[in-house]
Amino acid sequence: MSDRRSMPVPDGLEGDRLDAAIARMFGLSRTRAAELVAAGDVLVDGAAGAKSDRVQAGSWLDVTLPPPPSAPVPRPDPVPGMTIVYEDADIVVVDKPVGVVAHPTVGWTGPSVLEGLLASGVQLATSGAAERQGIVHRLDANTTGLMVVAKSEVAYSVLKRAFKERTVDKRYHTLVQGHPDPLRGTVDAPIDRHPSGDGRFAVVAGGRPSITHYDTLEAFRAASLLEIKLETGRTHQIRVHMAALRHPCVGDHLYGADPTLADRLGVHRQWLHAVRLGFEHPTEGRPVEFESPYPEDLRKAVDQLRED
Incomplete structure (x- = not known):
């Protein structure tokens, strides 16, 4: 039964795209919100809107929501390769392998962190949308490394606020093509969906504010190993900003990486790893920090560059 x-x-x-505003107000994915707008289920001051319309504070919305999705059915087995780094009554920190999304999404038939934890018997917070319970941030399917998931309701609330207020220390390592100039810098460029509508994101005037700090750790003949610190957490942010600098992540064919270099190094996805995650424990108030070693495919690529 629908819900009006x-x-x-x-x-x-104020000023957000209509689909983004609907997604944030009702806990929907951006894709689902756009589908509602396209179906005419979103009225702005009595008139049907377009997903790219910018909303004004105080405008009246009439939204017909679909029935809530049922909670995800746990997969019969835990996700292969996903390890629990830390767990207590409030949080669980996992080291996510390649080919795993944070939570189930439309059209995805592979494993997810959420389903893997549920299949392992981990009880998660039920705040937010049913298909995203406990999820407070995400990594791309082919980005590996550390994620924290909320187990208690208070942890969910505190961690969501921490990510929003940018108090979480998120560090990534990425191998990019060439040598950034300068070797250390900041990319402050807004990101939104690519105008082509092909699933990519891009630096777009009027997009969501996005800030990426980078520092070169090691330079090789054809590539550089960078440490990345994120202030914001936009979809594909590191990949988009590195591509905008004309130094795409090695193996990231979606954003213009050289397939020849990736093949030579045996890299079959973007070389990007969430290596460190630090934040204030949501109930105890103490600082906690976790680190993750490179997966084998990423480590071998760096070892080969060092040998070269």
Whole structure:
């Protein structure tokens, strides 16, 4: 049974795209929100809107929501290769392998961190949308490394706020083509969906503010190993910003990487790893920090470059 909601646009969403505003207000994915707009289930001041329309604070929204999805069915086995780095009553920190998404999404038939944890008997927070319970941040399917998932409701609330307020220390290592100049810098460029609509993101005027700090750790003949610190957490942010510098992540064919170099190094996905995650424990208040070693495929690529 559908659910009709009527309410004004909050002040905090002033200027957001309509699909983004609907997603944030009702805990939907951006894709699902765009589908509702396209189906005419979103009225702005009584008129059907377009997903790219910018909303104004105080405008009246009439939204017909679909029935809530059922909670995900746990997979029969834990996700192969996913390890639990730390767990207590409030949080669980996992080291995510390649080919695993954070939570189930439309069209994805592979494993997810959420389903893997549920299959392992881990109880997660139920705040937010049913298909994203406990998930407070995400990694791309082919980006490996550390993720924290909330087990208690208070942890979910505190961690969501911490990520929003940028108090979480998120560090990544990435192998990029060439040598960035300068060797250390900041990319401050807004990101939104690529105008082509092909699933890519891009630096787009009027997009969401996005800030990436990078520092060269090691330079090789054809590539550089960088440490990345994120202030924001946009979809594909590191990949988009590195491509915008004309130094795409090695193996990232979606964003223009050289397939010849990737093949030579045996890299079959973007060379990007969430190596360190630090934050204030949501209930105990103490600082916690976790680190993850490179997976074998990424380590071998760096070893080969060092030998060269």
